[in-house]
Amino acid sequence: MKKSHEWLCTLTGHHSIAMAKPEVGIGGGGKLSARIIMQNTRARGWECGSIAAAVCLIAIARAPAADKPHDHREHLPANTAPRSPDAPPPAGYEKVDHELVIGTVPGRMVYDTAFVRVRPGAKVKLVLKNNDDMQHNLVICNPGQDVGLTVSQAAWALGADALAKHFVPDSPLVLHHTLIVNPHQADTIYFTAPRDEGDYPFVCTLPGHVFTMAGVMQVGKGGKSAAPRGELRKREADWYYVRVTDRPRVVRCSMPDSSSRSIAVGLPGGTSYCFDAEGCFVRYGWTGEFLDAGPDRGRGNSRGGGANRPLGERCNVGTNGFPLRIGSSDTPKVVFRGYRTEPAPVFLYSVDGVEVAQSIAPARSGIGLTYTFELPQTPLGPVRFIVDTTGVATTSDAGEFENGRLTIPADRARKFSVTIVEAK
Amino acid sequence: MKFPANNVKNILRKGAKAQRNPEKAKLSLCAFAPLREFSFHWPFAPSRLCVESSAALTFAMVILQLSFCNFLHAQPSIIPPGYSVETIPTPPGVDFEVGGIGFLPDSSLLVTTRHGDVWRRHESTGEWSLYAEGLHEPLGIWVDPRNGDAYIAQRAELTRLVDEDKDGDADLYQTVCADWGFSGNYHEYAFGPVRDSAGNFYVTLNLSHSTERVVGETEMGNSAPFRGWCVRISPDGKMTPIASGMRSPAGIGISRDDELFYTDNQGGYNATSGLYHILPGRFFGHPNSLYDDPRFAGRDLASIPLENLDALRTLPAIWIPHGELANSPGEPVFDNTSGKFGPFAGQLFVGDQTKSNLMRIALEKVGGEYQGAIFNFIDPLDSGVIRNAFAPDGSLYVGMTARGWGSIGAKPFSLQRIIYDGKTIPFEMHTVSLTRTGFDITFTKPADPATAAGTERYLVRHWGYKYQPAYGSPKVDETFVLPQAVTLSVDGKTVHLDLPLVPRRVYQLLLVNITSTAGEKLTTPTAYYTLNRLRE
Numbered sequence: 001m002k003k004s005h006e007w008l009c010t011l012t013g014h015h016s017i018a019m020a021k022p023e024v025g026i027g028g029g030g031k032l033s034a035r036i037i038m039q040n041t042r043a044r045g046w047e048c049g050s051i052a053a054a055v056c057l058i059a060i061a062r063a064p065a066a067d068k069p070h071d072h073r074e075h076l077p078a079n080t081a082p083r084s085p086d087a088p089p090p091a092g093y094e095k096v097d098h099e100l101v102i103g104t105v106p107g108r109m110v111y112d113t114a115f116v117r118v119r120p121g122a123k124v125k126l127v128l129k130n131n132d133d134m135q136h137n138l139v140i141c142n143p144g145q146d147v148g149l150t151v152s153q154a155a156w157a158l159g160a161d162a163l164a165k166h167f168v169p170d171s172p173l174v175l176h177h178t179l180i181v182n183p184h185q186a187d188t189i190y191f192t193a194p195r196d197e198g199d200y201p202f203v204c205t206l207p208g209h210v211f212t213m214a215g216v217m218q219v220g221k222g223g224k225s226a227a228p229r230g231e232l233r234k235r236e237a238d239w240y241y242v243r244v245t246d247r248p249r250v251v252r253c254s255m256p257d258s259s260s261r262s263i264a265v266g267l268p269g270g271t272s273y274c275f276d277a278e279g280c281f282v283r284y285g286w287t288g289e290f291l292d293a294g295p296d297r298g299r300g301n302s303r304g305g306g307a308n309r310p311l312g313e314r315c316n317v318g319t320n321g322f323p324l325r326i327g328s329s330d331t332p333k334v335v336f337r338g339y340r341t342e343p344a345p346v347f348l349y350s351v352d353g354v355e356v357a358q359s360i361a362p363a364r365s366g367i368g369l370t371y372t373f374e375l376p377q378t379p380l381g382p383v384r385f386i387v388d389t390t391g392v393a394t395t396s397d398a399g400e401f402e403n404g405r406l407t408i409p410a411d412r413a414r415k416f417s418v419t420i421v422e423a424k
Numbered sequence: 425m426k427f428p429a430n431n432v433k434n435i436l437r438k439g440a441k442a443q444r445n446p447e448k449a450k451l452s453l454c455a456f457a458p459l460r461e462f463s464f465h466w467p468f469a470p471s472r473l474c475v476e477s478s479a480a481l482t483f484a485m486v487i488l489q490l491s492f493c494n495f496l497h498a499q500p501s502i503i504p505p506g507y508s509v510e511t512i513p514t515p516p517g518v519d520f521e522v523g524g525i526g527f528l529p530d531s532s533l534l535v536t537t538r539h540g541d542v543w544r545r546h547e548s549t550g551e552w553s554l555y556a557e558g559l560h561e562p563l564g565i566w567v568d569p570r571n572g573d574a575y576i577a578q579r580a581e582l583t584r585l586v587d588e589d590k591d592g593d594a595d596l597y598q599t600v601c602a603d604w605g606f607s608g609n610y611h612e613y614a615f616g617p618v619r620d621s622a623g624n625f626y627v628t629l630n631l632s633h634s635t636e637r638v639v640g641e642t643e644m645g646n647s648a649p650f651r652g653w654c655v656r657i658s659p660d661g662k663m664t665p666i667a668s669g670m671r672s673p674a675g676i677g678i679s680r681d682d683e684l685f686y687t688d689n690q691g692g693y694n695a696t697s698g699l700y701h702i703l704p705g706r707f708f709g710h711p712n713s714l715y716d717d718p719r720f721a722g723r724d725l726a727s728i729p730l731e732n733l734d735a736l737r738t739l740p741a742i743w744i745p746h747g748e749l750a751n752s753p754g755e756p757v758f759d760n761t762s763g764k765f766g767p768f769a770g771q772l773f774v775g776d777q778t779k780s781n782l783m784r785i786a787l788e789k790v791g792g793e794y795q796g797a798i799f800n801f802i803d804p805l806d807s808g809v810i811r812n813a814f815a816p817d818g819s820l821y822v823g824m825t826a827r828g829w830g831s832i833g834a835k836p837f838s839l840q841r842i843i844y845d846g847k848t849i850p851f852e853m854h855t856v857s858l859t860r861t862g863f864d865i866t867f868t869k870p871a872d873p874a875t876a877a878g879t880e881r882y883l884v885r886h887w888g889y890k891y892q893p894a895y896g897s898p899k900v901d902e903t904f905v906l907p908q909a910v911t912l913s914v915d916g917k918t919v920h921l922d923l924p925l926v927p928r929r930v931y932q933l934l935l936v937n938i939t940s941t942a943g944e945k946l947t948t949p950t951a952y953y954t955l956n957r958l959r960e
Contacts, residue, residue, distance in 0.1 A: 106633065107610050107611075107633065107828070109828060109829065109830060133611065133633040133643045133644065133691070134691075134829065134895075135895060135896075156832050159747075159748060160745075160747075160748050162747040162748075163746065163747045163898070182643075182894060182895040182896075183643035183691075183692075183895050184643055206830075207751060207778045207779060207830065207831065207832045208778055208780075208808065208826060208829065208830025208831040208832050208833075209829075209830040210830070211826070211830055211834065212830065213830075249557075249558065250557070250558040251540065251557075251558040252540065252558055252559055252560035252578060252580065253560055254608040259608075260579075260580065260606050260607060260608030261580040261581070261602065261606060263558075277580065277581075277599075277602070278602075293539075296560075297538075297539050297540070297561075298538075298610075298827055298828060301826075301827055301828060301830070302827075302828065303610045303611070303827070303828035303829075304561070304610050304828075305608065305609055305610020305611070305612075306610075307608070336599050336602060337598065337599055338583065338584075338596065338597045338598040338599040339596075339597050340588075340595055340596050340597075341594075341595050341596075341597065342589065342595040348598075
């Protein structure tokens with residue numbers, strides 16, 4: 001099977017299949033040594049490899065006298081300026097049939113496009129836009145089983161050559177490729193699509209990336225579509241949904257409308273809540289299933305870091321910042337101390353130097369939560385509890401609320417409960 | 425200068441044989457892997473031509489080598505004699521992406537996973553039980569040998585896990601310190617802790633992948649206080665930021681003498697990955713962390729010239745060449761096993777997430793600062809290596825995860841254990857030490873003078889790196905050197921190389937077919953020495 005293997009050296013403006021230049025350098029040992037650097041002897045792969053030496057020698061003979069010692073490798077290391085999409089195209093590509101932009105998704109180890117289609121023999125401009133925080137490339141391969149993996153493995157075996165070769169092995173399986181693209185940069189290549197119809201895999205050949213950074217460039221007039229994703233979604237739900245059965249579940253994570261130091265708690269019976277460990281108070285509750293931990297934990301090959309998703313209907317618990325006042329201060333200093341998990345979660349924090357333990361249970365009637373506060377000793381003065389009463393009903397075993405404020409006498413404040421439910 | 429051509433011809437001949445008879449040739453191809461690694465920069469024209477003229481053959485060799493050495497075998501292709509790898513079965517159905525490894529007083533293993541569990545493996549039965557759950561990507565653990573309390577750095581805080589009711593799992597999750605900033609960005613990892621002899625804990629904090637508080641055109645930001653710092657946390661929970669300039673300080677280690685080291689990953693302001701010696705007040709090069717340094721309060725950090733930052737920074741004790749040895753190194757651990765783990769007591773072992781290998785580091789002090797040599801040790805393991813811990817029996821547990829970056833080890837996660845047989849002395853470079861005139865390479869056992877005494881047996885090249893906001897750095901001004909003189913000591917264990925020395929360079933030493941007196945080959949014939957300072 002013969003394919004078109006022309007390689008456009010848009011970087012240097014050459015359209016040669018092999019380049020070689022003699023270089024004279026002074027070695028560190030003070031000895032003069034001649035060095036020959038060749039690169040990208042890719043044309044026609046197998047066939048050309050055997051004649052590369054001859055090509056090389058011819059090239060040496062024809063190499064013009066360089067103004068100064070010049071090493072082509074300098075064009076290729078990883079920090080090479082990428083080829084801008086706006087730079088003038090090489091000859092013959094002033095008009096292209098397809099302009100493709102493939103990006104990388106930050107933190108996910110995937111391309112944002114897994115499937116592109118081009119017409120046989122079409123002129124293609126392809127931009128790889130790297131939105132990630134690490135280096136990537138894009139290598140289009142000839143069709144075949146596991147070709148992307150085979151090419152990647154050959155790239156990983158390049159050893160000291162790998163960076164200079166942009167993780168592209170000398171392989172007949174490689175059709176076209178970008179340079180290594182640094183974070184937040186892009187690289188542009190121009191090529192003529194193969195005349196043979198088929199599915200041409202593209203992959204990132206940096207070490208280990210192929211397992212998730214892979215797609216297909218389909219050469220043809222249409223018909224096939226990208227792989228169905230429904231099955232994958234179902235599997236992801238099984239993996240990342242945290243389910244509550246007979247015991248409470250406690251998950252530290254980022255949560256929506258709360259700080260990144262949040263704790264999601266799911267209680268048996270279908271009530272859950274979000275405790276903000278930075279502010280030491282409950283932000284909200286919800287009823288239904290517990291938690292999709294995929295966003296923060298990292299779905300698939302993702303690095304995670306997103307806010308997790310409560311799986312249910314949110315309920316208002318009248319939160320208006322940190323609710324407790326112990327002593328006279330209206331801006332208490334609150335320090336999170338941690339939590340106990342058995343038999344049910346109890347949160348520990350200090351309020352203006354007074355240690356508090358707060359347990360949280362579903363309200364016995366209505367949709368809401370009951371908080372039980374315990375102090376280690378009788379406080380010096382009354383304790384206040386402040387809530388935003390909009391849309392909620394509040395009760396307590398320690399007194400009556402007035403305008404969203406409950407004042408508990410010191411001698412009653414060692415242990416008291418507050419229940420907040422959604423108003424009917 | 426006649427040696428390389430013959431060697432290369434040999435390789436090619438064997439490669440050709442391999443094509444005809446792959447099964448038979450598999451060993452010889454593996455053995456030549458290090459030479460192939462070197463071939464691209466081969467400084468001598470004739471051999472260079474030979475190598476290039478057989479591009480197809482080279483490709484065939486690569487494929488053969490991959491097929492027969494790396495990917496079908498459970499065992500690594502590089503492993504010193506006397507060492508073996510055991511894969512520990514992990515709890516079924518659990519994404520066992522290892523974040524930290526520790527040992528309870530009864531020797532049972534505690535492993536934190538990136539999804540937030542802590543699993544306990546019972547020493548006697550090998551069975552796993554859930555010790556704690558729901559932590560926020562815990563990436564390290566230190567277990568108090570006196571009482572079994574586990575200290576764990578989560579993204580949000582340093583936590584002490586206590587089994588108060590002694591029923592075999594933790595029930596108190598106590599916040600020790602939550603004073604560092606955490607915006608929620610995925611890149612804001614917290615690594616550690618390690619603990620010093622005074623009871624202080626140390627945690628390293630990644631920069632954010634963001635555009636907030638950024639100096640220069642670089643990919644990382646600083647979205648919350650003390651990103652890019654190492655912080656010290658006193659036994660009573662008070663936090664003191666002690667050193668800055670870090671990017672992705674993915675591993676922290678401490679010596680018996682309370683000396684702190686961390687590894688950083690290549691990226692902006694970080695030419696290639698490295699191992700750094702932490703001392704209070706040090707700045708390691710990434711300026712984004714300086715937004716939280718009171719000495720720079722009110723300063724326009726962007727206006728500070730790069731050369732001033734360069735002068736301010738502490739160089740790594742070890743540069744780890746990107747793509748060759750490691751792309752994202754993890755936890756450095758000191759071999760304090762007094763020989764239970766083989767002849768490298770006192771040296772450091774560190775793994776790499778991308779390359780999935782385990783490396784060995786031999787440090788020395790020159791001019792009062794650490795520098796030294798790094799060697800590939802075991803390569804590859806199952807998945808991306810980020811955590812190592814020596815077990816009480818002297819074996820080394822290796823914790824792995826590939827998620828988020830990918831790794832050459834094709835499994836998504838794994839837990840393996842490296843075991844030394846207690847008797848075999850592998851033939852290795854034990855240390856590479858700088859002299860006033862070159863290097864002393866000390867072997868683990870006597871080298872054969874017929875192979876070790878010739879200058880042509882030592883291929884040396886050295887290069888520098890750029891300090892720049894852009895991602896990483898190419899090798900700068902790569903230079904090839906032949907030693908001017910080579911002397912083997914009377915006991916055959918140390919070879920003295922005389923060659924010109926240039927500071928602030930990485931020296932790669934490739935030893936060509938040097939054998940022990942018993943004819944054993946070096947498992948790893950390549951050393952990378954970071955020469956920051958010359959000997960006075």
